[in-house]
Amino acid sequence: MVLFFNPFDNLVCILLGISFTVWFTLLLVFIIVPAIFGVSFGIRRLYMKTLHVFCVTLVYLYIFRGAKEKNHPLYKPYSNAIIAKEPTSLEEEIKEIRRSGSNRDLDSASEFEMSDIFYFARRGVESIMDDEVTKRFSAEELESWNLLTRSNNNFHYISLRLTVLWGLGLLIRYGFLLPLRVTLAFTGVGLLVFLTCLVGLLPNGRLKNFLSEKVHLMCYRICVRALTAIITYHDSENKPKNGGICVANHTSPIDVIILASDGCYAMVGQIHGGLMGVIQRSMVKACPHVWFERSEVKDRHLVAKRLSDHVEDKSKLPILIFPEGTCINNTSVMMFKKGSFEIGATVYPVAIKYDPRFGDAFWNSSKFGMVNYLLRMMSSWAIVCSVWYLPPMSREEGEDAVQFANRVKAAIARQGGLVDLLWDGGLKRGKVKDTFKEEQQKLYSKMLVGTQEDRSRS
Numbered sequence: 001m002v003l004f005f006n007p008f009d010n011l012v013c014i015l016l017g018i019s020f021t022v023w024f025t026l027l028l029v030f031i032i033v034p035a036i037f038g039v040s041f042g043i044r045r046l047y048m049k050t051l052h053v054f055c056v057t058l059v060y061l062y063i064f065r066g067a068k069e070k071n072h073p074l075y076k077p078y079s080n081a082i083i084a085k086e087p088t089s090l091e092e093e094i095k096e097i098r099r100s101g102s103n104r105d106l107d108s109a110s111e112f113e114m115s116d117i118f119y120f121a122r123r124g125v126e127s128i129m130d131d132e133v134t135k136r137f138s139a140e141e142l143e144s145w146n147l148l149t150r151s152n153n154n155f156h157y158i159s160l161r162l163t164v165l166w167g168l169g170l171l172i173r174y175g176f177l178l179p180l181r182v183t184l185a186f187t188g189v190g191l192l193v194f195l196t197c198l199v200g201l202l203p204n205g206r207l208k209n210f211l212s213e214k215v216h217l218m219c220y221r222i223c224v225r226a227l228t229a230i231i232t233y234h235d236s237e238n239k240p241k242n243g244g245i246c247v248a249n250h251t252s253p254i255d256v257i258i259l260a261s262d263g264c265y266a267m268v269g270q271i272h273g274g275l276m277g278v279i280q281r282s283m284v285k286a287c288p289h290v291w292f293e294r295s296e297v298k299d300r301h302l303v304a305k306r307l308s309d310h311v312e313d314k315s316k317l318p319i320l321i322f323p324e325g326t327c328i329n330n331t332s333v334m335m336f337k338k339g340s341f342e343i344g345a346t347v348y349p350v351a352i353k354y355d356p357r358f359g360d361a362f363w364n365s366s367k368f369g370m371v372n373y374l375l376r377m378m379s380s381w382a383i384v385c386s387v388w389y390l391p392p393m394s395r396e397e398g399e400d401a402v403q404f405a406n407r408v409k410a411a412i413a414r415q416g417g418l419v420d421l422l423w424d425g426g427l428k429r430g431k432v433k434d435t436f437k438e439e440q441q442k443l444y445s446k447m448l449v450g451t452q453e454d455r456s457r458s
Helices: 006-037 043-070 090-101 117-127 158-202 208-224 255-260 274-286 301-313 372-377 401-416 435-455
Strands: 229-234 245-247 266-270 288-293 319-323 346-354 383-389
Touching: 006 158, 006 208, 090 255, 158 208, 158 274, 158 372, 208 229, 208 255, 208 274, 229 255, 245 255, 245 401, 255 319, 255 346, 255 383, 288 301, 301 319, 346 401
Parallel strands: 229 383, 245 319, 245 346, 266 288, 266 319
Antiparallel strands: 346 383
8 A cells, every 4th residue: 555645744744743842842841841940030020011102101101191182081990989988886877867867865765766777778678789798709900901801891993903902912812822821730730640640659759849840849839830820929038937827818810829939838628539630639749738538628627637737747847728718809808717727836927918900810600610720821921929938927815716817817917908898708708607797786785775775764
C-alpha cells in the first residue's frame, strides 16, 4: 500500500510543532522557572501600569467626553449607605417621636402609645431601601466602565470609538490572555497533583517538608500567573508562623492562592469528590492538611479537637481559615465564626483588598458556578490586590471567643479600609435568626417596664 503525503499537510505539521515548541519554551523560561525560584521579571507589573495609563488617557477620556456630549449621567457613585443614620438607641428615638407627636409630658405618657408603631415602621422601610447586608453579596459597582461586562450597570452606548476599544479588548482577552491563562492553570494544577504525590512517597522528615514547601509555592505561583495577579504584600515580618492560625477576610476562592503564593499553609475544609478531591488527596500526602468528611463538619467538638491537635505541634504549618464562612464583595467584613478563636492559639490576622478596576474577584456563588467564575477571572484584565500581614494577636484575660473574634475582625477591617459589620454572612442563603427579632422586642419591653417602674417609684 502506497501512502501519498500532501506537502501542505507536512508544512502545517511543522508549523504546529514549531508553535508548540516556542509556546512551551516561553512557558518554561518566563513562568515555571521564575516560579520555582520565586523571582519575577516584572512583566505583570509593567502590564498593569500599561493598563492603568490606557484607562486614564483613553477610556476615561472617551467616557467623560461622550457622557458630556450625550448629556446623561456617567455613573451613580457607590456608597455604603443611601440613608443618613445617626447612632441612637431605640429608647431615644421613640421618646423623640412621642415628644413630636404629643403635647403631654413624656413622663405622664402611657406604657404604650400608638406613635411607637411609626418607629418600627420607619426602621422596616429603611431596611428595605438600604439593606446593608444583601448588597454585600453582589459585585461592587464601579464609578467608571473598565471595558468589562460587569463593571458598571449604568453604562450606555457613548461613542463608536469606545465601542471599537471594547471590541479590541474583547479580542485580546479572549483570543490571547484566556488561552494563555488556561494553559498556565492546567500546568499549575497538574504539577501540584503530580509532584505532591511524588513528595508523598518520601519518609517524614526535613527533606520531605522542604520539598513539599517548594512544590506548593511553585505551583501556587504558577496559578497566580494564570490569573495575571499583581499582588503587593505589606509587613512581611508579621507573616504567620508554625503553630498559629491565619485568619483573613474572604472574597473569593482565589484568596487561598493569593496567600499561599507567599507562604505555605495547612488548609482546612471538607473533603470533595471529582477533580477537587484528587487535588486534596494528593496535597495531604505531602503536607498535613486538615480535611473533614461531610458527616464530621457539623461536629464542632471534633473540628475543634483536630485544629487544636494541629496547632499544638509547632513543626506543622499555620492553619489558614476564613472565619466569615462565605464570600463577601470586598467592601466589608462580616461576622467571624467563633470556632477558630476558641482554640487558644496565636492568631495572625491578614487583610486582603482587591482593586476592582481591572477585574472583580468577588465570587457570587448563588449566580455563578465555579467553572464559570474561573473563566470570568481568566478573561478579566488582571487581578490586582494588596495583602497586609497584621501583628499577631492573642486572647486577652477575661475575653471570650466572640469578643476576641470581633477584635480581630475590627483590626482587619480597619487595615483594609472595609466596613465592619456585625451581621452573619450566613444570611446570604438563610433568614434572619429569631434571636435578632427577640433582641429588639426585649429592648422595647425593657423600655416600657422601666418607665412603669419609674412611675411607681414616684
